[in-house]
Amino acid sequence: MPKVFISYSHDSKEHCQRVLELADRLNENDVDCEIDQYINGSPPEGWPLWMERMLEESTYVIVICTETYLNRVKRKEKPGTGRGVKWESLLAYQDIYDNDSLNSKFVPVIFKATDAAFIPKPLKAFMHYDLSCSGNYEMMCRYLTRQPLVVKPNPKSKLHLPPSNVQTTSTPIYSDRLPDVIGEFFGCEAELKLLNDAWAGDGTRIIQFIAPGGTGKTKLLRHWLDNNKDIDALIAWSFYSQGSSEDKQVSASPFFSHAFEKLGSTRSLSSFTTEEDKGEYLADLLRQQRCVLVLDGLEPLQHGGKGMHNELKDRAIRRLLTSLAGHNDGLCIITTRVAVHELNNRTHVKVHDLQNLAITDGVKLLQSLGVQGNGKELEKAVKEYGCHALALHLLGSALHTYLDDDVRKRDILTELIGDYDDLERHAFKVMQAYSIWLDGTPELKLLLSLGLFDHPIETEVLQVLWQAQIPGLTSNIDEKAWKVAIRDLREKHRLLSIHENRPDLLDCHPLIREYFGKQLRENQSDVWRQAHTRLFEYYKALPEKELPDTLEEMQPLFHAVVHGCAAGLHQQVMEEIYILRIRRGSMNYSTKKLGAYSDELAVLANFFTNPWCRLVSGSLEIYHFEILNWASYRLNALGRVHEALESMQLALEVAEKKENRNEAGVSAHCLSNLHLTLGNLKKAIADSQLSLFYLNRGVDLYPEINLFQQITALGGYANTLHQAGDTLLALECFRRAEQFQKKREIWSQFLYSRPGFNYCDLLLARSETLDVIKRGEYALKISLDAQKNNDKPYIGIPGMGLLDIALDRLTLGRAYLQQGNFSEASHWLNQAINNLRNEGSQDDIPLGLLARAVLYRDTRNPNRDFTRAHQDLQEVYDIAEPSGMRLHLTDYHLEMARLLLAEREDPASTSSGSGALTIQDHVAEAAKLIEKTGYKRRLPELQELQRQISDFAASGAGSIR
Numbered sequence: 001m002p003k004v005f006i007s008y009s010h011d012s013k014e015h016c017q018r019v020l021e022l023a024d025r026l027n028e029n030d031v032d033c034e035i036d037q038y039i040n041g042s043p044p045e046g047w048p049l050w051m052e053r054m055l056e057e058s059t060y061v062i063v064i065c066t067e068t069y070l071n072r073v074k075r076k077e078k079p080g081t082g083r084g085v086k087w088e089s090l091l092a093y094q095d096i097y098d099n100d101s102l103n104s105k106f107v108p109v110i111f112k113a114t115d116a117a118f119i120p121k122p123l124k125a126f127m128h129y130d131l132s133c134s135g136n137y138e139m140m141c142r143y144l145t146r147q148p149l150v151v152k153p154n155p156k157s158k159l160h161l162p163p164s165n166v167q168t169t170s171t172p173i174y175s176d177r178l179p180d181v182i183g184e185f186f187g188c189e190a191e192l193k194l195l196n197d198a199w200a201g202d203g204t205r206i207i208q209f210i211a212p213g214g215t216g217k218t219k220l221l222r223h224w225l226d227n228n229k230d231i232d233a234l235i236a237w238s239f240y241s242q243g244s245s246e247d248k249q250v251s252a253s254p255f256f257s258h259a260f261e262k263l264g265s266t267r268s269l270s271s272f273t274t275e276e277d278k279g280e281y282l283a284d285l286l287r288q289q290r291c292v293l294v295l296d297g298l299e300p301l302q303h304g305g306k307g308m309h310n311e312l313k314d315r316a317i318r319r320l321l322t323s324l325a326g327h328n329d330g331l332c333i334i335t336t337r338v339a340v341h342e343l344n345n346r347t348h349v350k351v352h353d354l355q356n357l358a359i360t361d362g363v364k365l366l367q368s369l370g371v372q373g374n375g376k377e378l379e380k381a382v383k384e385y386g387c388h389a390l391a392l393h394l395l396g397s398a399l400h401t402y403l404d405d406d407v408r409k410r411d412i413l414t415e416l417i418g419d420y421d422d423l424e425r426h427a428f429k430v431m432q433a434y435s436i437w438l439d440g441t442p443e444l445k446l447l448l449s450l451g452l453f454d455h456p457i458e459t460e461v462l463q464v465l466w467q468a469q470i471p472g473l474t475s476n477i478d479e480k481a482w483k484v485a486i487r488d489l490r491e492k493h494r495l496l497s498i499h500e501n502r503p504d505l506l507d508c509h510p511l512i513r514e515y516f517g518k519q520l521r522e523n524q525s526d527v528w529r530q531a532h533t534r535l536f537e538y539y540k541a542l543p544e545k546e547l548p549d550t551l552e553e554m555q556p557l558f559h560a561v562v563h564g565c566a567a568g569l570h571q572q573v574m575e576e577i578y579i580l581r582i583r584r585g586s587m588n589y590s591t592k593k594l595g596a597y598s599d600e601l602a603v604l605a606n607f608f609t610n611p612w613c614r615l616v617s618g619s620l621e622i623y624h625f626e627i628l629n630w631a632s633y634r635l636n637a638l639g640r641v642h643e644a645l646e647s648m649q650l651a652l653e654v655a656e657k658k659e660n661r662n663e664a665g666v667s668a669h670c671l672s673n674l675h676l677t678l679g680n681l682k683k684a685i686a687d688s689q690l691s692l693f694y695l696n697r698g699v700d701l702y703p704e705i706n707l708f709q710q711i712t713a714l715g716g717y718a719n720t721l722h723q724a725g726d727t728l729l730a731l732e733c734f735r736r737a738e739q740f741q742k743k744r745e746i747w748s749q750f751l752y753s754r755p756g757f758n759y760c761d762l763l764l765a766r767s768e769t770l771d772v773i774k775r776g777e778y779a780l781k782i783s784l785d786a787q788k789n790n791d792k793p794y795i796g797i798p799g800m801g802l803l804d805i806a807l808d809r810l811t812l813g814r815a816y817l818q819q820g821n822f823s824e825a826s827h828w829l830n831q832a833i834n835n836l837r838n839e840g841s842q843d844d845i846p847l848g849l850l851a852r853a854v855l856y857r858d859t860r861n862p863n864r865d866f867t868r869a870h871q872d873l874q875e876v877y878d879i880a881e882p883s884g885m886r887l888h889l890t891d892y893h894l895e896m897a898r899l900l901l902a903e904r905e906d907p908a909s910t911s912s913g914s915g916a917l918t919i920q921d922h923v924a925e926a927a928k929l930i931e932k933t934g935y936k937r938r939l940p941e942l943q944e945l946q947r948q949i950s951d952f953a954a955s956g957a958g959s960i961r
Contacts, residue, residue, distance in 0.1 A: 002144050004033045005054040007088045008064035009072055028838050031144055055091050060144055062107050070118040096122050173233040175262040178222055184368040185223040187361030195224050198331050204350050205328040209335045211354035214390030214427050214511050217335035218296055233291035235259055239300055251599040252314045253551055270594045274837050279319030291330040298336040311341040318342055325349050356387035369396030373407030381407050391426035397494045398430050402437055431515045442477050442485035451517025452531050456507035468534040472527045532567035536560050551594055557581055565606040571619040601634045612647040625654045625663050639842045639883040645674045665695035669713045677843045679886025679933035681724045688717035707744050711737050715755025722762050725936025734759040752779035757807040772815040780808035806835030814851050822861045846876040846888040857899045869899050886933050893926035897945050
């Protein structure tokens with residue numbers, strides 16, 4: 001991480017504020033930046049030595065060039081003025097002089113183009129960055145972090161020019177994480193033709209193969225990839241390596257890290273402002289060459305529960321696939337048990353239901369495994385096993401190994417014991433036979449050991465279990481016997497998968513892991529617990545650092561959580577691993593620093609017996625309320641608002657059962673916000689009232705925190721009333737909240753944090769612009785002070801952070817926009833949106849985008865940009881529609897209608913709009929949503945648009961866009 005120091009002059013209060021914002025933004029973007037404003041009082045060594053140390057220790061020194069700065073450098077101001085700049089410039093000049101007039105440290109930066117004239121002479125010859133120009137901040141960050149926009153290729157070997165009659169090949173991008181599948185391939189002619197035609201260029205961008213587990217989806221892809229020599233770039237990934245069930249909580253982070261590495265990108269996952277940015281970035285990388293992308297076993301990343309439509313859980317994967325569906329010269333191939341909802345009705349996306357094997361192909365499969373018998377017996381066996389590819393593969397291997405290859409001896413296999421899915425029970429029937437035949441052997445112990453995992457493992461992990469000498473699993477088996485068992489399961493029984501160039505990797509079909517894992521858990525529960533306990537100890541000790549810094553370094557801790565919880569050590573795992581090393585107490589490190597909402601949610605799932613509505617009982621009950629809250633917040637951040645609602649509702653029930661009114665009040669307030677996001681205004685108001693009921697009767701153990709909760713709840717109630725159109729009562733509640741705050745905080749002038757933002761929203765609706773600017777500046781100062789002094793909990797409100805700063809800047813941007821000060825509005829709105837993206841709160845990002853769309857749409861704005869307005873509104877739709885954020889959708893339709901009207905009335909407009917909806921369509925959609933949600937605040941805006949449409953229709957002009 002580069003260390004940066006900013007040298008600047010204190011020209012004005014506003015100038016100092018901009019420097020502070022620049023420093024804050026650099027720190028948020030993983031650049032360690034220091035300025036004098038971060039010092040509380042004065043440094044221990046005094047200012048001169050501190051400045052000298054900063055210049056010596058910093059990788060770079062940013063010099064903010066202004067007329068005042070240059071005058072102080074040249075000693076043109078009176079003695080005693082600007083001594084800091086004079087001292088720093090003297091040190092800088094000496095540094096350049098000592099370096100033989102070379103400059104590798106000092107970076108000139110200006111806030112406006114005219115300030116280029118004030119760059120000191122020794123720095124004029126070097127690159128400067130004008131931060132008033134779009135894109136220059138990114139270019140500066142590229143320089144500071146040494147991430148060039150264009151990279152010169154590394155020199156390789158001498159240019160080889162072969163004869164013209166010899167065909168040459170380029171070095172391919174090749175990453176294949178699909179397992180090799182044992183046995184010959186039969187059938188699927190239609191599927192192979194579909195793949196060949198798509199790769200030949202028939203316009204298909206994505207193919208989805210839909211089928212239950214074990215029907216041969218992976219084997220089909222393995223065969224096509226192995227026999228297609230025209231693929232120069234391949235990224236093949238299997239999500240089955242992280243589990244096969246739809247209710248499994250899987251993180252896509254390992255896939256993105258791997259794909260970035262293979263495609264030559266050095267960007268870290270934490271460098272993206274949103275999950276959507278990450279998905280779009282990978283799509284752009286894939287489009288740089290004609291590439292085949294295989295995503296095998298996508299169902300763990302889909303919502304398959306009650307009331308869901310198989311939508312994607314992961315926002316980055318969602319953006320990746322929708323982007324590739326829109327533009328992709330290569331081919332993306334998905335295998336899953338259910339079609340992806342977001343890809344429905346896409347022109348260049350094909351969905352193909354992969355059927356079980358044809359009877360003739362099933363017979364060929366059995367014969368290829370050495371099974372003998374007449375045609376009728378073989379056909380009968382294929383039918384009995386449902387033409388299921390995996391079941392027939394297992395049956396053929398069993399008959400060949402144990403039953404003399406005679407198909408008639410299949411009757412020896414007893415009926416399956418237990419409750420299993422009809423489609424998979426045939427495969428499980430053969431696995432049951434194997435567990436009998438292999439009883440007491442190292443081979444069965446190995447299969448049971450693989451059932452401890454939901455992913456492939458390295459042999460060194462198996463070594464950990466073997467060294468533990470677990471009775472009934474790994475005891476009394478020597479190392480040679482283990483190696484023979486591995487060989488026999490691969491070659492003789494053909495039950496283990498093979499990964500190319502990974503002989504150390506042990507893997508099998510997910511259904512095999514599932515079956516033998518269940519057998520171990522249900523029939524040898526003590527062994528199950530002992531094995532998982534040993535794995536927990538192994539994985540928790542694996543990271544080199546007690547507190548890992550990156551997602552990659554943290555992966556062993558995620559495995560530790562899985563195995564510790566499987567061993568029943570939920571409280572120990574919660575305290576030693578999750579709270580202490582992943583979450584890091586109140587720091588929320590994995591989400592705030594790494595943006596790992598999906599990964600942390602996958603971790604939290606281990607504390608549930610049924611995510612997100614039933615928790616593990618026992619000693620973990622003391623954390624039930626916290627776990628439910630944590631899960632809800634992360635679900636909401638990922639745009640999974642309905643699931644967040646379910647978890648928070650349960651948190652309220654837990655608090656009520658404990659008779660903890662403070663916790664109940666907090667949960668009810670959060671429920672109100674979630675209902676508000678979804679557009680359930682009546683429920684939002686009811687939960688707000690419930691929150692006030694509990695908090696007003698709670699125990700005042702921590703006055704400052706309880707104060708915050710009560711003010712927030714009252715402000716939340718006022719906000720729901722405002723959205724429902726009850727402006728007068730909302731105004732009264734906001735004023736009461738502010739008066740209550742002033743009673744408890746004598747220094748307080750106005751509401752701040754979220755209540756202050758919502759109050760300003762109402763005041764803007766009443767056109768009280770000047771009051772809002774005053775309030776916004778006041779709130780921003782408190783938010784910045786709270787962030788700068790986050791170790792001092794009583795500056796501002798406990799827990800204040802980047803979101804508060806973002807909302808305060810959004811308030812100022814909207815106020816200046818209402819005032820018609822478009823340059824200031826642009827300044828504050830852009831900062832607010834950047835902050836909202838960095839914070840990652842999906843339900844708040846549309847607020848910033850909607851406001852900036854108004855800025856771009858406003859015909860009074862000399863820099864209006866209808867194209868950018870469309871882009872911002874499209875992003876609002878992309879966030880709000882899948883998550884069911886109906887208030888944001890209403891605002892989207894209303895603003896789209898206004899934008900289309902502005903385009904029609906502006907003679908300079910060259911935009912033709914986006915989408916097929918007319919103004920009437922958008923207004924009609926908004927009207928439906930207002931009626932369904934009770935979002936009556938927007939009724940005047942709706943009525944105004946309806947009037948304009950009516951006037952236009954009366955003029956005889958017809959439909960307008």
